[in-house]
Amino acid sequence: AQKITQTQPGMFVQEKEAVTLDCTYDTSDPSYGLFWYKQPSSGEMIFLIYQGSYDQQNATEGRYSLNFQKARKSANLVISASQLGDSAMYFCAMRDYGGSQGNLIFGKGTKLSVKP
Amino acid sequence: DSGVTQTPKHLITATGQRVTLRCSPRSGDLSVYWYQQSLDQGLQFLIQYYNGEERAKGNILERFSAQQFPDLHSELNLSSLELGDSALYFCASARTSGGGETQYFGPGTRLLVL
Numbered sequence: 001a002q003k004i005t006q007t008q009p010g011m012f013v014q015e016k017e018a019v020t021l022d023c024t025y026d027t028s029d030p031s032y033g034l035f036w037y038k039q040p041s042s043g044e045m046i047f048l049i050y051q052g053s054y055d056q057q058n059a060t061e062g063r064y065s066l067n068f069q070k071a072r073k074s075a076n077l078v079i080s081a082s083q084l085g086d087s088a089m090y091f092c093a094m095r096d097y098g099g100s101q102g103n104l105i106f107g108k109g110t111k112l113s114v115k116p
Numbered sequence: 117d118s119g120v121t122q123t124p125k126h127l128i129t130a131t132g133q134r135v136t137l138r139c140s141p142r143s144g145d146l147s148v149y150w151y152q153q154s155l156d157q158g159l160q161f162l163i164q165y166y167n168g169e170e171r172a173k174g175n176i177l178e179r180f181s182a183q184q185f186p187d188l189h190s191e192l193n194l195s196s197l198e199l200g201d202s203a204l205y206f207c208a209s210a211r212t213s214g215g216g217e218t219q220y221f222g223p224g225t226r227l228l229v230l
Contacts, residue, residue, distance in 0.1 A: 035218065102164055103172060104149075108158050
């Protein structure tokens with residue numbers, strides 16, 4: 001069965017420093033996608049970054065990058081130069097391409113707090 | 117702004133009642149997903165529609181139902197509400213139901229059942 005594990009319930013980072021949020025996944029499907037979403041205290045879910053299982057390079061989107069290690073089944077999110085506005089919950093999610101269902105499977109999330 | 121709209125933003129109702137949550141997907145998106153976020157269960161997939169037809173079901177209770185209309189907006193109906201149905205309900209939309217398609221989430225409807 002598909003599973004996403006985020007082992008860090010909460011993390012602190014100093015403003016302007018980089019931070020890595022951990023995500024490991026489990027799937028038997030060779031084709032899948034990994035996603036990260038940000039949920040600020042206001043509640044909306046904001047898409048950050050996507051990595052496909054066959055992508056050769058790690059995905060990057062501005063200050064966000066995804067450290068994809070396929071053999072270890074990990075897809076860590078790296079946020080560079082943290083800003084106060086980065087304080088939020090961060091969710092890692094996965095979708096199997098071969099599955100009959102197209103939904104995302106989410107981890108429990110990591111609460112990131114950026115200190116000034 | 118993701119381009120996905122959900123109404124209402126907040127809903128307070130009593131046990132036993134029925135409510136309808138509405139979602140309008142991004143322009144051009146054919147696929148709509150409904151998710152429930154609660155403190156104890158986290159984010160759970162409820163149901164997916166694609167171009168008006170039900171495509172997949174997740175952990176959706178029998179008291180809940182949904183539909184997608186010809187204009188592609190979707191409604192989630194929750195009936196015989198219980199205290200445990202209090203949660204944040206999201207809809208998300210995607211261009212197709214393909215594997216690599218990013219799902220864009222609406223702002224959510226926060227339901228409180230008293």
